[in-house]
Amino acid sequence: xxxxxxxxxxxxxxxxxxxxxxxxxxxxxxxxxxxxxxxxxxxxxxxxxxxxxxxxxxxxxxxxxxxxxxxxxxxxxxxxxxxxxxxxxxxxxxxxxxxxxxxxxxxxxxxxxxxxxxxxxxxxxxxxxxxxxxxxxxxxxxxxxxxxxxxxxxxxxxxxxxxxxxxxxxxxxxxxxxxxxxxxxxxxxxxxxxxxxxxxxxxxxxxxxxxxxxxxxxxxxxxxxxxxxxxxxxxxxxxxxxxxxxxxxxxxxxxxxxxxxxxxxxxxxxxxxxxxxxxxxxxxxxxxxxxxxxxxxxxxxxxxxxxxxxxxxxxxxxxxxxxxxxxxxxxxxxxxxxxxxxxxxxxxxxxxxxxxxxxxxxxxxxxxxxxxxxxxxxxxxxxxxxxxxxxxxxxxxxxxxxxxxxxxxxxxxxxxxxxxxxxxxxxxxxxxxxxxxxxxxxxxxxxxxxxxxxxxxxxxxxx
Amino acid sequence: xxxxxxxxxxxxxxxxxxxxxxxxxxxxxxxxxxxxxxxxxxxxxxxxxxxxxxxxxxxxxxxxxxxxxxxxxxxxxxxxxxxxxxxxxxxxxxxxxxxxxxxxxxxxxxxxxxxxxxxxxxxxxxxxxxxxxxxxxxxxxxxxxxxxxxxxxxxxxxxxxxxxxxxxxxxxxxxxxxxxxxxxxxxxxxxxxxxxxxxxxxxxxxxxxxxxxxxxxxxxxxxxxxxxxxx
Numbered sequence: 001x002x003x004x005x006x007x008x009x010x011x012x013x014x015x016x017x018x019x020x021x022x023x024x025x026x027x028x029x030x031x032x033x034x035x036x037x038x039x040x041x042x043x044x045x046x047x048x049x050x051x052x053x054x055x056x057x058x059x060x061x062x063x064x065x066x067x068x069x070x071x072x073x074x075x076x077x078x079x080x081x082x083x084x085x086x087x088x089x090x091x092x093x094x095x096x097x098x099x100x101x102x103x104x105x106x107x108x109x110x111x112x113x114x115x116x117x118x119x120x121x122x123x124x125x126x127x128x129x130x131x132x133x134x135x136x137x138x139x140x141x142x143x144x145x146x147x148x149x150x151x152x153x154x155x156x157x158x159x160x161x162x163x164x165x166x167x168x169x170x171x172x173x174x175x176x177x178x179x180x181x182x183x184x185x186x187x188x189x190x191x192x193x194x195x196x197x198x199x200x201x202x203x204x205x206x207x208x209x210x211x212x213x214x215x216x217x218x219x220x221x222x223x224x225x226x227x228x229x230x231x232x233x234x235x236x237x238x239x240x241x242x243x244x245x246x247x248x249x250x251x252x253x254x255x256x257x258x259x260x261x262x263x264x265x266x267x268x269x270x271x272x273x274x275x276x277x278x279x280x281x282x283x284x285x286x287x288x289x290x291x292x293x294x295x296x297x298x299x300x301x302x303x304x305x306x307x308x309x310x311x312x313x314x315x316x317x318x319x320x321x322x323x324x325x326x327x328x329x330x331x332x333x334x335x336x337x338x339x340x341x342x343x344x345x346x347x348x349x350x351x352x353x354x355x356x357x358x359x360x361x362x363x364x365x366x367x368x369x370x371x372x373x374x375x376x377x378x379x380x381x382x383x384x385x386x387x388x389x390x391x392x393x394x395x396x397x398x399x400x401x402x403x404x405x406x407x408x409x410x411x412x413x414x415x416x417x418x419x420x421x422x423x424x425x426x427x428x429x430x431x432x433x434x435x436x437x438x439x440x441x442x443x444x445x446x447x448x449x450x451x452x453x454x455x456x457x458x459x460x461x462x463x
Numbered sequence: 464x465x466x467x468x469x470x471x472x473x474x475x476x477x478x479x480x481x482x483x484x485x486x487x488x489x490x491x492x493x494x495x496x497x498x499x500x501x502x503x504x505x506x507x508x509x510x511x512x513x514x515x516x517x518x519x520x521x522x523x524x525x526x527x528x529x530x531x532x533x534x535x536x537x538x539x540x541x542x543x544x545x546x547x548x549x550x551x552x553x554x555x556x557x558x559x560x561x562x563x564x565x566x567x568x569x570x571x572x573x574x575x576x577x578x579x580x581x582x583x584x585x586x587x588x589x590x591x592x593x594x595x596x597x598x599x600x601x602x603x604x605x606x607x608x609x610x611x612x613x614x615x616x617x618x619x620x621x622x623x624x625x626x627x628x629x630x631x632x633x634x635x636x637x638x639x640x641x642x643x644x645x646x647x648x649x650x651x652x653x654x655x656x657x658x659x660x661x662x663x664x665x666x667x668x669x670x671x672x673x674x675x676x677x678x679x680x681x682x683x684x685x686x687x688x689x690x691x692x693x694x
Contacts, residue, residue: 006563010556017551162547166607169511169541171564172533455533 008180015184024146025192031138032196036203039093039134046088046104053083053105061412068407073400074320076407081107082393084418086382089373091211093204095136097374106386110397112330113390114282114338117383135200136368139219140361141255143193144226148247150185151230153240155454160240174455182234186227193223214371214428221435222364228442235446237453254361262355262362270347278337286330294322300332301325311402321402328394342380349376356431360438363431370426378424385421392416464489464646465510465615470519471670472505479505481670482519489614489644492637494657494678497667498694503650505670507617510648511541523615540613544620546604550593554583554603557592562610569610581606582632597624605633609640616640618649622656634660654690658683666693 015021061080068076085105092099108116155178158164171177197216206212233246289297294315302309313322331338356363369375393416400410465487472480480502487493495503508514509521512532521528523535548557558574569577578588583602592600601624608616616637622630630653637647637660651657657664661678666689673693676686 004563006559006568010552010560010563013556014549014551014560162543162545163549165511165513165543166541166546166548166561166604167564168513169536169539170561170607170611172536174533177564 008184011180012184015181015188020149021188024149028138028142028146028192028196029199031133031142032135032199033203035133035135035138036093036200038132039096040204042096042100042132042134043088043093046099050085050087050105053085057081057083058413061415065407065412071407072320073397073405073407073410074323077110077320077324077397077401079109080412081109082389082415082418083107084382084386084389085420086378087420089211089423090204090206091215091372092374094134094200094206094215095368095372095374096132096134097136097369097372098376098379099374100132102376102379102382108386108390108393110324110327110394112282112286112327112334113387114331114334115279116390117338117386118276118279135204136365136372138196139193139222140365140368143189143223144251144255146192147189147223147226147230148244148251150189151182151227151234152243152247154181154185154234156234156238156240156243159237175450178450178454182231189223189227190220193219210425211371211423214426215368217432218364218367218371218428221432221439222360225360225435225439225442228439228446231446232442232449235449235453237449254359258355258359259362259365262352262359266348266351266355270344270351272341272344272348278334278341281334281337282330285333286326289326289329297326297329298322300329304328304332305398308398308402320404324394324398324401342384345376345380349380353430357434360435363434367426367428367431371428373423373426381421381424385418389416389418464491464524465648466522466525467506467509468520468522470506470509470521471517472502472509472514473517478670480509483672485665485672487646487648489646490641491663492641492647492649492661494661494664495648495650495667496652496654496657496664496690497650500669501667501694502670503667504619506667507541507619507648507650510615510617511539512536538614539617540608540611540615541617542601542604542608542619542621544623545597546600548592548600548603548607551591553589553591554578554595554599555588557603558606558610561607565611567610567612574606574610577606577610578603580636581609582629598626598629601625602629605636609636614645616645616647616649618647618651620651621649622651622653630656654687655683658686666690668694 064076064080068079083105084107086103088099088104106116155164158167167177168174197219200206201208201212206215229250230247233243233250236242238246294313298313308321311321313319313325352362353366356366366375370377396415397410399405465485467483467485470480470483470485471478483502483506485493495506497503505514509516510523510528512528512535515529524538526535528535549560552560555571555574555578558578559569562569562574575585575588579585581602583599583606587595587599592603595603601621605621622633625633634656637649641647641662649657649661658678658681663675664678664681664686665675666673674689676689681689
């Protein structure tokens with residue numbers, strides 16, 4: 001309708017001239033900029049460290065080989081570190097996830113792997129509470145507040161001041177008046193998020209590709225979820241202060257309490273003493289062997305590597321072959337608890353995915369981290385690849401060790417190079433579906449409540 | 464045009480309006496006098512459809528307000544005691560917004576004329592309403608009501624906040640509207656103006672319509688005496 005054009009433009013003008021809009025928009029921009037700066041900073045520092053690794057590795061091996069001249073490979077192989085890296089995806093700057101908690105590079109020796117894998121912190125592998133003020137923090141935690149600020153008094157303020165009476169009498173389509181006011185707010189919220197998101201794309205130089213689009217889709221669903229939640233609270237037809245209080249309480253619950261409780265439940269339900277246990281078992285498995293007959297240790301080793309049975313291992317004195325076989329046996333003895341640990345870390349991830357079905361805040365955060373490859377799953381994948389790399393390193397050096405080759409006769413630079421695991425494309429379906437289902441359910445509840453509380457005659461005095 | 468049949472409204476045991484029977488025809492102005500709490504505003508809110516009657520029926524153009532509030536609203540215009548509008552918009556924009564909501568498409572010229580007729584000074588048209596005095600807002604409210612060209616006008620102490628000159632102009636606007644067949648129900652404390660502008664005057668006390676008088680047959684002093692005796 002032509003008349004409606006005027007109503008639309010005046011409604012937009014009326015909303016934009018309110019003092020919360022500019023204030024909210026500007027502060028979100030500023031927080032957004034800081035988030036990009038912070039994310040960029042953290043990941044750039046990691047990239048700088050990772051960039052130094054190849055030259056450090058080469059120099060390190062060179063030094064070790066220099067010192068080892070004249071000695072056997074078995075003696076020299078004890079010393080060098082071999083570096084592995086978990087380079088960040090381009091989207092890690094957007095959502096740092098657990099990259100600041102979990103190690104992004106690990107150096108491993110030829111010794112037992114288990115103790116080395118968990119040399120780093122593993123006390124709280126699933127930090128559902130976000131600790132970094134990165135771009136994902138701005139979207140997950142601050143955008144809901146913007147939505148609350150834009151919507152909580154949409155209708156209640158007009159009821160409180162008395163304009164609403166004139167509005168109700170002027171239009172016979174009260175529901176469309178309400179819809180118009182809310183659509184304008186939704187449009188401003190979406191526009192703000194689009195601007196902040198595009199700013200992020202440019203600032204963080206995110207590629208225009210599927211993962212970037214996935215980030216956008218998750219954020220869109222998340223913003224819509226919070227908007228419908230605000231709709232539902234408004235639809236109760238209560239006062240502005242009631243709406244603001246309830247919405248802020250919901251924000252605290254969904255963003256802070258729920259993830260905190262979920263974290264405690266996960267910690268209690270799936271405890272991971274295995275990291276410590278594995279390290280202890282591996283160390284015990286290894287240390288005890290010094291005082292034990294060499295034969296059983298060697299049998300453990302031969303079970304996997306029968307080709308070395310032909311090399312003699314003296315029972316009464318030290319030999320390199322026995323030493324590395326002993327390291328390996330330690331790993332074998334702790335392998336059960338190691339597998340258990342990986343299984344439990346995966347269980348934790350699954351349980352937190354389940355929690356995400358009930359709380360879009362968790363779902364959105366998880367999906368951003370999934371897309372950015374900065375979640376626990378990515379870390380597990382990294383640890384597994386380090387184990388694989390360690391295996392190929394051992395296997396590269398075993399011949400030299402058992403044949404008692406001299407250090408200078410082995411090509412140390414030809415050792416297997418670590419290949420980072422690479423980007424894993426995230427599947428968003430479950431998270432998106434759950435967020436949308438919540439939004440749709442809440443939206444329909446709200447429309448019923450709007451009709452009941454705003455369209456039908458209300459018996460409130462001074463309605 | 465406007466009819467109440469045994470219309471009652473109770474809040475718990477308190478009877479805000481008791482068995483009101485009233486008919487206001489086209490071109491008629493009915494003034495309701497009474498103390499605060501006599502039931503004047505309750506009567507108006509029942510016709511507006513803001514509240515539901517406990518018993519009885521309020522009709523506008525023969526349509527029940529309680530059963531079909533969306534329909535009866537189309538025939539209604541309303542000026543409350545304190546007109547509150549959008550403070551971020553100008554007077555002109557407020558008028559444009561509300562008249563467009565009601566489905567009218569006035570030109571800027573028409574809108575300015577409506578505001579001028581309502582007595583708002585020219586220079587205020589394009590100022591933000593937030594800076595208006597109560598009287599100025601009241602005038603915009605009058606313009607909004609007139610712009611709706613409604614068959615029924617409900618006024619709840621519309622002249623409160625208006626200076627005598629503006630009140631006088633408002634009376635003229637009302638008389639002019641009656642010439643076009645508008646039925647007007649006006650709650651007021653202004654005995655003098657009620658006698659001057661209304662065709663009939665009702666005096667209410669504790670939810671009862673105590674007496675109805677023909678405005679032409681009574682002087683202001685007589686009306687005041689009667690009012691004081693009734694309440």
